[in-house]
Every structure is written in C-alpha cells, then in structure tokens.
Amino acid sequence: MMTHSSRYYFAQKFVFFFGAPGVGKGTYSKLLKTDLKLNHISTGDEIRKIVKGHTSSTFDPALKEEIKDLINAGKFVSDEIVIDIIKEKLKEPESARGVILDGFPRTKSQLDIYDKKGLPIDLVVNLELHRSIIFEKLKGRRICHNCGTSYNVSNI
Numbered sequence: 001m002m003t004h005s006s007r008y009y010f011a012q013k014f015v016f017f018f019g020a021p022g023v024g025k026g027t028y029s030k031l032l033k034t035d036l037k038l039n040h041i042s043t044g045d046e047i048r049k050i051v052k053g054h055t056s057s058t059f060d061p062a063l064k065e066e067i068k069d070l071i072n073a074g075k076f077v078s079d080e081i082v083i084d085i086i087k088e089k090l091k092e093p094e095s096a097r098g099v100i101l102d103g104f105p106r107t108k109s110q111l112d113i114y115d116k117k118g119l120p121i122d123l124v125v126n127l128e129l130h131r132s133i134i135f136e137k138l139k140g141r142r143i144c145h146n147c148g149t150s151y152n153v154s155n156i
Contacts, residue, residue, distance in 0.1 A: 012090065013038060013098030014120050016105075019127035022137040028127065029100045039094040042102040043082050046089065047071065058091050060084075079110045083117055098122070 015038065017025040026042060033040040049055055050067045063084055070077055077085075086104070089095055105111040129137075133156060140154030 012095065012120075013122045015098065015100045015122060016124045017100060017102050017127065018124065019103075020129070020134055022134045022141070023127045023129045025102045025127060028125075029102045033100060036097070036100075038098045038100050039089065039092060040100050040102060041086060041089050041095075041104070043085055043104050045102075046085050047077055050085075056092050059088050063088065079107060079113050082110060083113050086114075086119075087117070 013036075015032075015036075017029055019025050026040075029040045029042070032038065047067060050059075050064050051071050055064060063081070067077055067081060067085075070081075082104070086099075086101070090099065105114055136154050136156055137152060140152040140156075141150065142153055143150045
C-alpha cells in the first residue's frame with residue numbers, strides 16, 4: 001500500500017543543479033523557481049536557516065535541535081540528516097509542484113541514500129563555466145551584513 005507521502009512525491013518534479021561553486025546554480029535556481037513554480041532548496045542555506053531559527057512551522061523540532069547541536073559542537077551534518085532536511089522541505093506548500101535541488105547531492109553517499117529513500121530524479125542540469133571566470137566570480141562575492149542579500153562586485 002502506498003503512503004500519502006509517497007503519492008505526494010510522484011506529483012512533484014525533482015530538478016538537480018550541479019556545478020562548481022560560483023557557476024550560477026543558486027542564481028539560475030532562483031530564476032527558474034519563479035517561472036516553474038518550484039521550491040528552491042540549497043541544503044547549505046537550509047542548515048544556516050536552522051541554526052538561526054528560521055524554519056517553517058512544519059519542520060521537525062527534534063531534527064532542528066539535532067542539527068543545531070552538531071553545528072554548535074563544530075561537527076558536520078551527516079548525509080542522512082541532509083536527506084532528512086530535504087524530506088522536511090518537501091512537506092512545505094512551496095514544494096507542492098516540486099523542487100530544485102541546488103548543489104545536491106554533493107557525494108556519492110548522498111545520492112545512494114537519496115535513492116534508497118525512493119525519491120525521484122526528473123532532470124539533472126550540470127552548469128559549466130571556464131575556470132578563470134569562476135575565480136573572478138568567487139573573488140567578487142559579497143554579502144550585506146545588514147540584510148543578508150548576496151551580490152557580486154565583478155563585472156562579468
């Protein structure tokens with residue numbers, strides 16, 4: 001018998017964006033999020049939100065505490081917990097049509113765990129950019145300390 005959550009996954013689209021840091025995964029994900037009406041999930045961003053206490057009301061409180069404890073202890077979040085973060089994000093109304101996973105999976109282990117959880121993959125996009133341009137983009141990255149908005153001072 002299929003559970004409610006399994007049926008929900010099949011109605012959603014799962015798009016994966018791969019590429020080096022600075023290639024534009026986040027930028028393109030945010031643009032397509034609006035056009036395709038998909039939720040943009042960057043697991044690194046989600047972990048930072050959890051640490052700051054900025055999660056949805058549906059997010060599992062025990063998982064939040066486990067992640068905060070790990071980060072505060074200077075430890076890494078395991079691959080299994082990263083998958084659990086994605087599963088929590090799938091419960092949000094913004095994910096009803098599907099998600100764009102930005103930079104996930106990062107490891108073969110994450111992909112194996114994701115596959116074992118029975119979550120689908122509909123499209124994989126691998127973004128590439130010449131190394132010299134990536135370096136320029138990374139050197140130009142800035143974040144506003146007041147509002148947290150990221151921008152780039154490089155003229156590329």
